[in-house]
Amino acid sequence: MAAIALPNTFSGTRSVFRVCPVTTFKVDLAAERLIIVNAVTAIVALLLGGIYALLIGLTRWPDVHLLSAPWFYRLLTAHGMNMLVFWMVFFEVAGLYFGGNALLNARLVGVKLAWVAYALMLGGAILVNVIIMMGRADVMFSAYPPLKADPLFYVGYILFAVGAILACCIFLATLVMAKVEGRYEGSMPLAVFGLLTAAIIALFTLLSGAVALIPTLLWSLGIGNVDPGAYRVTFWGFGHSAQQVNLSAMIAIWYTLATLTVGAKPVNEKLSRFAFFLYILFINLGSMHHLLTDPGLGTAAKFFNTSYAMYLAVLGSLIHAFSIPAAIETAMRKKGYNKGLFGWLLNAPWKEPGFSALMFSLFIFGFIGGPTGVVLGAGQLSLLAHNTWRITGHFHATVVGGTTLAFMGFAYYVLPLVFRRPLFAKKIAQWQPWVYGIGLIILSISMTLAGTLGAPRRHWDVTFSNVTIPVQVQPLMNLMLTFSGIGAVIAATGGAMFIIVAVGSLLFSPKRDPKALSPLEA
Amino acid sequence: MDNKHSGPETPGTVVLTFLLLLWIGFLYFGNWITLSQAWGIR
Amino acid sequence: MAIYPPERIWWKPLGREERLWVTVAALWCFFMFFMLIGWYFLGAQNLPTRAQRITTAQYKSLADQFVEANKVGEENGVPIVHPQPGTDIYLVAKQWQWTPILELENNKTYTLHVSSLDVQHGLSIQPINLNLQIFPGYDYMITITPNKAGNYSLWCNEFCSIGHHLMTGKIVVK
Amino acid sequence: MKSSTGLSSANRNLVYSWLLYAISAAGIAGTMAFMVAMTRTPGVRLLPSARAFHVILVGHVTFALTIWLLAFISTVWMYIGVQTGLPMSRKAGWVGLAISLAGAAIISIPILLFQGEDVMTDYVPLLDTPLFFVGFVTFLGGIGITAANYLVAVVRRRAGTSPGPTLSITEYGMACAAVAALTALVALAVAALRLGIGANGRVPAEYYQAMFWGMGHSFQYVSVSTMVVVWFAVVGVFLGEPKINERFAKVLFSLFALFPLATPLPYFLYDAITVPTRKAWGISLDSGLSLPVMLLGPMLIVWAWRARSTRNVAWLKSMPWSEPRVMTFAFSVALFAFGLSIHPAARQGTLQTPAHYHSVVVGGVTLAFMGLAYHLLAKVDRQLIWRKLAAIQPYFFALGIMLLVAGLLGAGTLGAPRKTYDAAVTGAAWLQPMVIMGVGAGIAALGGAAFVAIMLKSLLHRTPTPAVAAKRPALVGVGGD
Structure with missing residues (x-):
C-alpha cells in the first residue's frame, strides 16, 4: 500500500493517506476506518431491520399471521427505528466521510470527535434496541405522546441524534478545511454538493428532532407536559425531513452511480445544483403532509406548506428525474448505442449491480414513490390516505425501493474500495437489485392498493376478528394484503442477498488492492 | 458539443x-375523482 | 463526472430540451397548486380546520350528556344514539373503542365533535375511506353531510397501544 | 506460524477464545446453580423470594444447558476441525463466536434486571420477555454458523475439493452433531411458523413447551453425540489408533444425525401443543439416542481390551488414576450409564426427572467435557496450573453429582414435586433426601468451582515460552497425543 503523510496547514499534525490505485484519490486512513465502522454498523442495523421486516410482512399476510399482537407492535417499532434511523444515518455518515474525504482528497478534521460521534450513535442505537426489546417502548418510530415509552428510549434516540449532528458538523468542517488547504481545484464535485445538501438538511432535521424529543424525555420523567399537536409538528420536522436527507443523499448517489457505471457526466451542472438548492429551501415543508388532518392547524398553514412551497421541491425532483437519465443517455449514445429511441437503455450494462440498482431505484422512486408522495401531500387528498397503508406503500417505494436500493448499489462500489477486497459472490450481487427491486415493486403497489381500500397502517389484524362492534372490510383488501406478504418475502430475500455479499466481502474475500472500480472486474 | x-x-x-x-x-386526477364521490366534509 | 470537480466554467445556459422540460415541469407544479385552491372553493370535501382546546374530563361529560339525551338502543354494550339533524354530535375515541354508535339521516348536515380520552387515535370512516387524526385535549369539529344511506365502519388507524386492532365503531346513515 | 501444539497461532487463538467463553459460561451457570441449590436446601434458603429463585433458576438452566454446553460443543467443532486440517473458515469461526457471545450478553440483561415473567417449561425454562428470546435466537445463530462452518468443511473434504484423508470417527461424529444442531434450528423455525411468535392468548407454558421442545429434542442428540466423540478422543489420547470397526461406529454415529431429521415433522402432523407430538419425540429419543450410546460405549471397552489385552490387570493398576482426563472420562461413562438406567423410572412432575437429567447431562456430558477442556489446555499453549486440585476435582464433582442424584431420586420416589421454591419445607416426608441433595449440590459446586477456577487460571496465565512448555510434558499420560 502506498501511504503518504501530508502535513496539515494549521495544526502541524500529519494525516496519513493512501493512494487508491483505481481512482487515484488520496484516502485519509483515519477517515477510511470510520467509513468502514459506520458502514458495517449500518449493515448490521439493516440486517436486524430486515429480519423484523420479514416477520412483520408474514404477520400482515392474513393467512400466515405469524406474530402475536404485542410482538408485532414491538418489532414494528424496532423495524422502524433500525431501518429509518439507524441503517440510513449510519450509512449516510459513512457516505459523508467518503464524499468529504475520499472524493476531495481531503483529511478528516477532528478524528477523535468523529469517533465520539460514532460512539454516541452506536450507544443510542443499542439502547433503543434493548429498550424496545424489553417491551418498554411499544410506541412506534413516531412515539406520539401521550403514548409513553421508557425514558431510556428517548435518551437513546437523543444520544443518537446528538452523535449524528456531530458527524454532520465534522463533515462540514472537513469541507471547509479541504477548501482552505486547497485539496481540490475549482468547485466541489456534484456528488459532494449533493451530500452537502443532505448534511445541511440533516442539521436542522436533527435539531427539530431534539426540540421534539427533549421535552418528551422530561415529560416521561414526570416533568412538564407535551402537547400532542406541538409534538407532531416538531417530530415530523425530524421524522419526515430525515427522509429528505435520505433523498438528497440518494440523488447524490444516483449521479455517482451513473458516473461509475456508464461514465455519465451531469448534463448541466448548473441545473442539477439548482435542483439541490431547491431541496434545501423547500423540501422540509413536505413534512407538513403528516399534519394535514390534525386538529388545531389553520387552513392557511396547511395550504401554504403543502402546495406552493412543497411543489417547488417537487420541481427539484422533476429536474433530477430528467437530468440523470439524460446524462446516462448522453453517455451511452456517445459510446455508439444510437439505435432508435431506447437503444441506449436496452444496451446498458444491466448485469452491473450498480447500474441495475440505479435503474430500479430511479424507477421505483420516480414512478411509484415520488408520484404517490405528490398525491398524498395534496391537502384534501390527504383525507383519503392519512394513516392508511397507502402511506406505508409510498414510503416503502421511496425509502426502501429508492434510497436503500441506491445505497446498496453504491455499497457494491464503495465496499471493495474501502475494504480493499474484491466483491464476494458476484453472481449474487448481480441478481440482488432485481430480486430486491421486484419484491419492492410488488410490496409497495399492493400496500398502496390495500390502503386505497382502507387498510390501516400499524395494524395487527385487518380482518378485525375479535372486535366488539363488527365492521365490514372490502373483500379485495385481503388479496392485496396477501400480495404484499409475497412481496415482503421476495424483498427480504433480496435484502439477505445484499447482506451475504457485503458481509461475505468483508469476511471471505482476500485482501488486496482492487484492480478496477467495477465490482464485476475487481 | x-x-x-x-x-x-x-x-x-x-x-x-x-x-x-x-x-x-x-394518479392526481384519479384521486380527486374518488374524493368527489365521498361525503361532504369541512 | 459527478465524482470529480467539474470543469472550470460549469454555469452554462440550459439546452433546448432542458429548458422545455423545466418549463413544463414548473407549469405542472403550479397547476397542481391551483388545483388545491380551486378545490377548496369547488369541492364538498375539505380539510376540517375548526378545533378548540378542551380537557378530556370536560369532553367526556359533554359526550355523556349527548348520549344520555339521544340514546335509542345498545349494541354489544355500546350505546346507539339518534341525534336531531343539524345539531352537534359527539364521538369519543378511547382505548379501544369508538363510542357511541351514531345514527344519522341522509343528506342532513351535522357538526361532528371528535376527541380522545387517552392517547392519539386515527378516525377512519369506511368504505368511503376518509381519515382524520384525533388528539386528546383537542375538540375537533367537523361538518359532515352524509350523501348515501348505509352502514359505515369506523376503525382506528393510528397506533394506540397493544389493543389498537380491537378499536372499531359504526355510523349508520338512514 | 505453527507452534509446538500443532495448531497455527491464528487457529489457536480461535480455539482459545471459544474455550474461554465456554468456561466462563460454565462459571456463571455454576454460580447460579449454587444459589439455586442453597435456596432449596432446608435451613439455608439463600434467595429471599420465590421470584428471585425462579429467575436465577432460569438463568442457571440457560447458562448450563444451553450456553455452556453449546459453546463447548462449538469449541469441539473448532478444535477437531482445525486439528485435523479440515478446510474451515477462520473468519466464520470468529463471526460465530461474536454472534453467540452477543446473544449470551443479551440473555443476561433480563436475568440481571429480573425482567419478564418466568415460565417453567421443561425445555427451556425461560423468561417471558422479548429480550430473552432475541438473545436466545442470536446465540443460536452463532452456534448455527459454527455448525454450518464445520459441516461445509466436511463436505468440501468429502467432495474432494480439499485434499485429505477419509474422516476419522471423531470428525464424523462431530459432523453428525452439526447436522443435528442445524436440524434443531430448522425445528425451531418450523415451530415458530406453525405456532406463531408470541403466546397470543395461549397458555404460555404449553405454548413455549411446544415451541422449544422440538429444538431441545434435537439438541439432546448434539450433546450426546459430542459426549461420545469426546470419549473417543480422550480414549484415543491414551490408546492411540482405534482398534474397532470404524465403519460400524460411523453407522452408529449416523443415527445421531438421522433421528433428529424427523424432529420438525410432528409440527406438521399434529397440533404441536397436544400429547402425540411429545410422544413422537419421546419414542425417537428412546430409540435414536440411547441405542447408539449403548453400543458405542461398549465399543470403547472392546477397543481398550484389544489395545491392552496382554496384561489387563497390570494395565488397570497402571492407569493414571490421578490424571483428570482419565477420571472425568470414567465418571462420565458411569454417571451417564446410571442416568440412562433410571430414565424409565423418571416420572414426569417429580424430582426423579431432574435426577435423570442431572445424571445424564451434568454427570455424563459435563464431566466428559471437563476432561476434554483439560486436554485442550495444552493445545492452546497453556499449562495446567494447580495440578493437585485438578487431580481430585473430578472425584469431588462426580461424588457431589452422585449424592445430588441420589437425593433427587429419593425425594422424587417419595413424591416431591419439581421446580418448586419451597419443596423442602412443604413436605417433611422428603426432608432427608433433600438434605442429601443439598450436600451433594454443595460438593458438586465445589468440584465445579474448582474446575472453573483451574481452567480460568490456566487459560489466563500466559505460558512463558513454547520451548519451555515443550520440555515439560503438560499432562501425565500413558500415550502420546
Missing part, C-alpha cells in the same frame, strides 16, 4: 419524462 449551452440530444429521456408527467397526472 458546443460550449454555449449543454444541449445534447436525449430523445429517449424526453419520452420517459413525459410519460412520468402523464402518470403523475393520472
